[in-house]
Amino acid sequence: MSLHVQVALSLPEWVHAQVDTGHAYPGDESKVALAIELSRLNIEAGSGGPFGAVVFDAANDRIVSVGVNRVLPQHCSVAHAETMACMLAQQRLQRARMNRDLDDNIVGRYVLATSSQPCCQCYGATVWAGIDRLLIGARSEDVEALTEFDEGPLPADWVGELERRGIEVVRDLHRDAAREVLRRYGQSDARRY
């Protein structure tokens, strides 16, 4: 068996038709609404689990990148919606921390909107990704009640830990709509994604 030295991750083809990078999404609610719409489209297309995320440029409310869960199609446990969106934004911006350059100068402000509260992996990823705001739809308890996913352990004061690192957290945006996608997924036999 040959040694693998590269990982290639990609979003499903349908995102090209569904995502308009020229459109502005003012306000917190419209940003999370798009993340939830991506989560819904992902399960309808059978292209991954019921999670969507979007990175926005806070200067103009436009999309920098999007992500959907790609774990099972791409055999990759880290390919969650939030990590996909952050990795793709960092590649587009050519910065490991979106909001800072190599000299630690602030070069922009970025918002990560996600259909559900980040799991323990994505929580850790958001600490280093260089985002300024985190907007969340469903809560982790919704994910665990409506699906079989384990969200993993988080610090008891996970919101405070982010805010102490300069990341503002806004929760419960379109929570019911996000829960509806999770419920639909949990009730389907589509849990192979």
Ligand SMILES: [Zn+2]
């Ligand atoms: Zn995650």
